[in-house]
Amino acid sequence: DIVLTQSPLSLPVTPGEPASISCRSSQSLLQSNGYNYLDWYVQKPGQSPQLLIYWASHRASGVPDRFSGSGSGTDFSLKITRVEAEDVGVYYCMQTVQTALTFGGGTKVEIK
C-alpha cells in the first residue's frame, strides 16, 4: 500500500496569514496521462470530509481560490494564501492511484 506522510501534525495560524501543509508519498502518484492522483480534503468539526483539490492542483467545485495545490510525483503541498476562521479543521491528503485508497495522517489547522 502507498503510505502518505503529512506534516505538520498541528498548524496554529493567525487569520489573514498564509499556511502550508506537506504530503509525501512512498510511491510516485504521477500517471502516464500526466495527472498526479492526489487529492486534498478538509474535515471540519462534526462534518464529513470535503474535497478541496483533486489531481494535485485542480480546485474542486465551489472551493475559494485562496486554496491551491501543487507538487508532482511524491511531494505535494496545499497552500492557503490567507487563512480565515472558517478554515479550521483537519486536512487530509488522499491518493487515488490505487483502488486501495490511502490517506495521510491529517493536519489539524487551528486559529491562534
Next chain:
Amino acid sequence: EVQLLESGGGLVQPGGSLRLSCAASGFPFSNYAMTWVRQAPGKGLEWVSTIRGRTGETHYADSVKGRFTISRDNSNSTVSLQMNSLRAEDTAVYYCTNPYLYPAAYWGLGALVTVSS
C-alpha cells in the same frame, strides 16, 4: 443534486453482525465505483472497501478481509456493507463515498457503528 444516505449503524456485541446500506442519487450510479471509508473515534480516515461499477469487482482492506462483504444493487442505486465477526476495533463512523465525481466528490453523513459488550 448528488446525495448519499447511509443507514444501518448501531450498537453490536463483539462477534456480532451488522449491515450498512447507502442509497445514492443524482448521478449515473452503475458507472461508478463506490467506496466505504471509516473513521475511528478521534482518529484519521481509513479505506475499508470498494466495489466497481459495472463489473462489481470488489476490494478490501486487510483489516476487514474475510469478515466484511461489499455489494451493490445498480437497479436501486444502493451499496451495502455486510460486517460479520465484528471487533471492538471496528468501532467507527462509516462513510459511503464516491470520491471520483470530479470536479466534486461526495460523502454521506456517516453511520456510527459501536462494537461493545
